[in-house]
Amino acid sequence: MDIKSQISMVFHLDKCIGCHTCSIACKNIWTDRKGAEYMWWNNVETKPGTGYPGKWEDQDIYHGGWQRDGSSIKLRGAGKGKGLANIFHNPKLPMIDDYYEPFTYKYLDLIEAPESDDQPTARPISLITGKPMDIKMGPNWDDDLSGTPDYARNDVNLKKLSPTEQQAMFQLEQMAFFYLPRICNHCLNPACVASCPSGAIYKRGEDGVVLINQDVCKGWRMCVTACPYKKTYYNWHTGKSEKCILCYPRIESGLAPACMHSCVGRIRYLGVMLYDADQIHSAVAGAGSDAEIVQRQKDMILDPFDPAIIQAAKDNGIADSTIKAAQESPTYKFVKEWDLALPLHPEYGTLPMLFYVPPMLPVMASVSSADNSEQAKKMDPKSKFWDDNWLYDTSTKDIFGSIEDARFPLEYMANLFSAGDVGIVKAVIKKLMAIRIYRRWKTVGDISEQKAMAALKEVNFSVKEVEESYYLTSLAKFGDRFVIPPAHREQAIEMLEFTGDAKGSVGFGTKRKPERGS
C-alpha cells in the first residue's frame, strides 16, 4: 500500500444556479491575458448540451483519455508512439473555432464617431487578428438552451438513448436542464501528465494538484488532445499549454480556490482524501467494464479513521495535519461515507477527483394532468388567460415512484456519471430522495414518520447520517465546506539556500516576465 493524499472536490449539482460567478472569478484572476482569452479553466455548461469546447465528450472526435488494452491501459490519441509520430501535426488537436474566437468591441467608436444621422455602433473585433468579425460562438453560447436542435440534441450522452426516449425528453412540458460546472479534475491517473513529451506536467506529491511547468513546456500540444475533459488549453500567443492550477497559491495559504470561494449557490466542497496509489493502474486496467471503474475508484479511497491506515500514512510522510484534515473532509463524507457523489465520465479512465452529486429536482418533477379550472377562474380575465390543464408535480405518492418516470431518462444521467450503469445513479438519486422525504416529514409534516423512516431504511441511511448530509448540503458554513490542510510550505522553502535561486519551482512566481520567444 502506498498512501498518498489528494485534494478533492465535490460539486452539488442540485444547488448550482448557473450564475457563472465561478467562471468570472477564475477568469479575472488567471486567464485575463493575451492568448488565454478563450480559456475558461472553470466553465459552466447547460446539460443537455454540447459544452465547451463543442462536443468535448465525444472521444470519437477528440480521442482523449485512456483505453483499456488487454491487461493494460493506453492513451487513446497520444502516448509515446502516437505523440512523437504526430508531433509535427497533431490530427486530434481541437482548434480555436471548437472553443470560440475571442472578441471584444470597438467601444471607442461610440465616443469618437463623428456626428451623423445614425447611432454609432461598437463593432465586434477579433482578439486574435484585431479585425472586425462576425461572432459565431462565444462563452456559454448555448447557456440555458435546452431542447434546441443545434445544442441540446447534439449532446453526446444522448447517443445511446432510443429515439423515442430522446423525443420524450424534448417535449415542451417535459423539457428540463441543469448546470454542470467543470474545472480540471486533478485526476489520479492524469492523461495530460502521461501525454506530455517534455515531462512538463506533473502531479504534486503532497496534495495531488496537477500543474504544467511553463518553463519546461515546449508547446507540443499533446496534453490538449489527451485530456478527455479538455481542461488543458494551448495559449496561442506564448506557445505554452496552460490549465487550472486549483488556485494553489490560495490553497497554500489556507484559502479556498477562487471559483469555490465565490460560488453563489455554495455548491462546492473541497477536502483531502487518502488513497492507495498502488491501485491506480489496476483500478482502470483491471476493471471488467467501464462502470466497474466507479467502484474501484471508491475502493482506492481509504478510511482516515482506521489506525492501520493512519500509521501507514505517517510512514509515507503524510503530515499529521493532513490526516486530520482527511478526517474532517466534506468530500470524504459525500463520496465514501454517504455514496452521494459520482465522478464525471469515469469511463475515460483518468480517475477524476472532482465528484458530482447528481441533480434531482428538474429531473424528478413530473408533469401530471390536473383540473386547473378553479385556479383559472381566480385570475383577472383581462390581464391573463390561463387554461393549462397540467401541473408541475413534485409530490411523492409512492416513495420512490417518480424516479422511474423522471423527466430525464436515468440512462442520460448514467451516461454522465456512471459510464451508463443506471443502477449506480439510481441508488444515489434514491438516497437524495430519501433525505428529502425525511426532511419533508420534519418540516412540512405532510408525510408520515413511518413513511420517512421506511424511505431511510430502504436506502440504508441512519438518522445521524441523514441529518449530517442535510446539514452539509443546506446549512454548511465556509469552514465546513472547505477543509484545507496546511500546505507545509516550510518544507519547500527550507530546502533553498537562497529563495531567489530557484524561483518558479516552489510557488514563488517567476523572476522574469513570461514573454513569447522569437
Place this chain on the structure above:
Amino acid sequence: MNVLDSFLFIALPYVALLIFFIGTIVRYRATKFSVSSLSSQFLESKSLFWGSVPFHFGIIILFFGHLIGFLFPDTVLAFNSEPVRLLIIEISAFIAGLVLLFGLCMLLYRRLSNERVAVVTTKMDIFVELLILAEVVIGLLVAYNYQWGSSWFAAVLTPYLWSIFFLQPEIEAVSAMPWLLKAHVVGAYLIVALFPFSRLVHVLVAPLHYIARPYQRVLWNWGRKEVRNPSTKWTQHRPENT
C-alpha cells in the same frame, strides 16, 4: 579571393559555432520560458499538415544524410562503390529535398496568407524560412549540377569539416569548389548561427527522452519518507522541478 575564402570558411564557421553554443545555452538558462515550438496549429491546421509534415520529415532525412557523410565517410564511400546503391542514395536524397521544398513553400505561403497565423509570425520567422528556402534550392541545384554528391561530399567536404573541428582548418579543397557549393556551405553556417535568436531552438529540445520516461510524473518537495525524519539535512534534497 583568398581573404574572402578564409573569412567564409575559417572565420565564419568558428563565429557561427561560438554563437550557437553560447547563445543557445544562455537562452535556455536565462529565458527558458521563451523556448517553445511556438506551434500555430491551434489557429490553422489544414494547410499546416501539408507544410509541416513534409518539411520536417524531409529536413530530418537530409540532416541525418549529411551527418552520416560527416561522421562515417569511409563507410559511405564503401557503400557507394556499388553503382546501384549510389544511385538509390542519390535519388532518395533528391526526392527528400523536393519533399522538403514543397513543405517549406506551403509553410511560407501559410504564414503569409493566413490572417491568424500572421498574428503569431515575426520577421525572424520569415527570415529563417527564406534562409532555409535558399539553402534547399541551392542544395537541389548542387545535387542536379554536380552529381554523386554523397561520394564527393564524403571525399572532399568531410575532411574540410573535420579540419574545422580539429582546429586546423584546411580550406584548399573548398576554395576550389564551384561557387554554388560554397554558397550552400555558407548558408549552413548562417543557419547554425541563427539558432539562439529564432524558433530554431526547438530542434534542440526535441522530446526524445519521453520514450524512456514512465508515463506518470509525481514531484515532491522533499524525499517523502525522509520528511518526518528530523535528522535529514535540509540541503540534502533539492526541488526536482527546475
